Amino acid sequence: MLKIGNLKLESNYLLAPMSGISDYPYREIVKSFKPGLVFSEMIASRALLEQNKKTMKMIKRTDNFLSAVQIAGCDPEIMGEAAKICEENGADLIDINMGCPVKKVVNGYAGSALMRDELLASNILKSVTSSVKIPVTLKTRKGWDDNSLNAPIIAKIAEDNGIKMITIHGRTRCQMFKGKSDWKFVEKVKNSVQIPVLVNGDINSIRDVKEALKESNADGVMIGRGSYGRPWIFQEIKNNKENQFKIDLKEKKDIILNHFELNIEHYGQEIGIKTFRKHLGWYSRSLDNSNEFRFKINKCLDKTKLKRLINDFF
Ligand SMILES: Cc1cc2nc3c(=O)[nH]c(=O)nc-3n(C[C@H](O)[C@H](O)[C@H](O)COP(=O)(O)O)c2cc1C
Structure with a gap:
């Protein structure tokens, strides 16, 4: 459905x-709800070189599922x-981060700061793509500010x-x-390259998926915050045609308990x-008595x- 280099993805909605x-x-x-691919958290390239335990844990491979690692650096x-x-x-x-707006990252001249130095950006892209055999992708923003909307140039x-x-x-x-x-802007990027382009930002429902794809003409979507407390959003999107995916409270509880166990195993x-x-x-948002529940869990160790x-x- 979506081809990234030699990888064939089952679906074109990805976890950010x-x-x-x-x-x-x-x-x-999230993988049990079948997004096309899941991305790790951003990992500092310098930290990866040290290969310490904490960093290596961050790139732990998702079992039997396509897994991408995002790296950042300058x-x-x-x-x-x-x-x-x-x-x-x-x-x-491998995904390269050229979108992180956080001061600590951009002051180190990484993340979205790279959009302001097209030569350095190009050298990084070249170095990474020539260092590995697996496909390399890029995640970025429209530009640094409204006066420098250079994403189509960066994409080329x-x-x-x-x-x-x-x-x-x-x-x-x-x-x-x-x-x-701005989903519409993404069309400019789409028109500047032949490779697949994903649209991202504020896609929180099936309707958003449709609108974002229509406005941007993109090849797929990436979803971040829309999956908070609702990792099954990917299954909902997949089943849209049949409109049959409904999650009940029992299934939800099993997912939460499973997530909890995995979290304890991973972090102690x-x-x-x-x-x-x-x-x-x-997970408890918008359910009855969720305030009281949150109050209790926040005290429990x-x-x-x-x-x-x-x-x-x-
Ligand atoms: C808590 C949080 C952490 C994020 N961390 C990263 C990151 O490590 N790398 C990255 O490229 N984008 C990061 N982003 C940006 C998201 O990937 C995404 O581009 C942004 O949230 C817009 O999409 P959404 O509206 O679907 O969340 C982060 C966003 C949030 C809210």
Whole structure:
């Protein structure tokens, strides 16, 4: 359905890379709802070179499912080396981050800052694509600000340097997360290259998927926040034609408990519980008495008690 280099994806809706969210446990949960591919959190290329335990855990391969690792950095050689390490550790695809707006990242001249230096961007892309055999993709924004909407130029540079797919978050760096993602703009990128282009930003429902694809003429969508507390959104999109996917509370509870177990296994008890609170907040959102539930779980640091609270609430 969607071809990225030599990879054939079953579907054209993908889970977005999200720091602090798209970790191994989350990717494991999301994969059961069959997105085309899941992306890791952004990983600093320098950290990858050190290969410490924490970083290697972040690139842990999602079992029996296509897995992409996203890397960030501003040194072409280090980015190439980092990509190699990811490939050696089972990544099916490398994604380059050229969209992160966070000060710490852009001040280090990485993330969306690279959009302002097309030569450096081109050197990074070249270095990464020539360092690995697996496909390399790029994720970026419209541009730095409204006066420099150069995503179509960056996309062409990327394609010329061997990049196999581009995702555009339809905001500028200076917008951060304000305003609305400009799906229409993505068409300009689509028209500038032959490789697949994905549209991203504010796609939270089947209707959004349809509108975003129509406006952008893109080849697929990438979904981030729309999957919060609702990893089955990918299944909902898939089943749209039949309109038959309905999740009941029992199924939801099983998914949550499974996610919780994976989180504890991955992070250990204390961090596993603390990092799971945000997910529980999203899973319980809009249900009766969710405020009271959140209040209780935010005080609980005991795995058995927390499981009981989840069981009782759902
Ligand atoms: C908490 C959070 C963390 C994010 N981390 C990353 C990241 O590591 N790499 C990246 O390219 N984008 C990152 N993003 C941006 C998302 O991938 C996506 O482009 C953005 O959220 C817009 O899509 P959405 O409206 O579907 O969430 C992050 C977004 C959020 C909300």
